[in-house]
Amino acid sequence: MDVAPDDDHVVIDPSVLYVGTPAYLVVTRNADGNPNVAPASSHWALGRMLVLGLETDGQTAANLAERPELTVNFPSSDLWRHVERLSAVTGRDPVPAAKADHYRFEPSKFELAGLRPQPSEVVAPPRVHECPLQFEGIVRRETPGVDPGYLVVEVEVVRVHALPELVVPGTNHIDANAWHPLIYSFRHYFDRGAEVGWTRKSAIAPSAPDLSDVPPRAESVSAGPAATSASLDELVRWEAFGGTWAVLEATRDGAIVSLCRCDGGEEVSRITSDDPGFIEWAAKQLVCP
Numbered sequence: 001m002d003v004a005p006d007d008d009h010v011v012i013d014p015s016v017l018y019v020g021t022p023a024y025l026v027v028t029r030n031a032d033g034n035p036n037v038a039p040a041s042s043h044w045a046l047g048r049m050l051v052l053g054l055e056t057d058g059q060t061a062a063n064l065a066e067r068p069e070l071t072v073n074f075p076s077s078d079l080w081r082h083v084e085r086l087s088a089v090t091g092r093d094p095v096p097a098a099k100a101d102h103y104r105f106e107p108s109k110f111e112l113a114g115l116r117p118q119p120s121e122v123v124a125p126p127r128v129h130e131c132p133l134q135f136e137g138i139v140r141r142e143t144p145g146v147d148p149g150y151l152v153v154e155v156e157v158v159r160v161h162a163l164p165e166l167v168v169p170g171t172n173h174i175d176a177n178a179w180h181p182l183i184y185s186f187r188h189y190f191d192r193g194a195e196v197g198w199t200r201k202s203a204i205a206p207s208a209p210d211l212s213d214v215p216p217r218a219e220s221v222s223a224g225p226a227a228t229s230a231s232l233d234e235l236v237r238w239e240a241f242g243g244t245w246a247v248l249e250a251t252r253d254g255a256i257v258s259l260c261r262c263d264g265g266e267e268v269s270r271i272t273s274d275d276p277g278f279i280e281w282a283a284k285q286l287v288c289p
């Protein structure tokens with residue numbers, strides 16, 4: 001593999017590494033039964049498990065240690081002001097020393113944020129009514145972080161609620177084009193931009209993604225003699241994205257190569273070319289694949 005020649009990046013020491021994840025509102029229950037809602041963004045999901053990064057000294061963590069049920073509510077981007085209204089308050093009384101400078105205790109955070117609790121179906125803490133996507137969850141494991149300031153909280157999602165306009169009719173799929181998560185990136189809020197593509201595993205995409213205009217990498221298909229051929233470049237890109245190919249025909253007049261998905265080998269498209277370098281390469285593959 002070729003190594004990029006020059007490093008065109010600079011080394012920096014940023015105060016946060018929040019590259020950009022959807023913000024969420026986590027709701028837990030206080031000892032008196034009232035709900036506590038807190039904004040957060042650190043999370044990832046695999047299967048039915050949601051892994052949250054939560055500060056150790058928050059009321060959310062204290063509640064989960066005693067009552068390990070929660071709802072995780074995803075606001076749409078237009079709700080950013082409601083989320084931000086919660087950025088300087090904690091449900092913890094007294095406020096932990098480390099937060100005393102920039103946080104105050106607030107017992108009624110739903111009211112402060114202009115949000116309404118909505119009863120859950122499986123767990124005790126309520127959902128956030130205004131959030132289009134709401135997960136009910138049960139904590140299955142909490143692991144102390146390497147840094148004692150945070151916990152890794154593994155949550156099994158036991159129910160998912162979505163506004164109907166986000167759901168592809170007749171399916172359980174979220175319409176990714178209808179959903180606008182609130183993206184939290186380097187302490188700024190964003191809507192997502194326009195769709196630029198999809199993965200081949202999308203259940204609702206109209207077709208396999210078109211990868212034909214990916215800028216070619218420096219290396220070419222292993223057997224290719226004509227790196228300058230546009231057709232061969234297309235093949236390089238296809239291969240770089242895990243696709244497979246097969247030469248169907250190579251005559252004096254032209255060559256035809258079938259491009260197939262990496263899973264199952266189904267043909268997605270064909271390259272047809274009369275480029276002499278491409279024909280020469282394709283003919284060699286037929287003789288010696």
Ligand SMILES: Cc1cc2nc3c(=O)[nH]c(=O)nc-3n(C[C@H](O)[C@H](O)[C@H](O)COP(=O)(O)O)c2cc1C
Nearest residue numbers: 038039040041042054055058059060087089090091
């Ligand atoms: C946009 C945003 C993202 C945040 N992300 C996290 C996070 O991922 N984990 C976390 O524990 N706190 C996060 N916080 C900070 C908590 O909301 C804050 O510590 C709050 O006081 C917790 O409330 P609580 O003490 O009532 O649980 C975030 C705050 C904002 C505004």
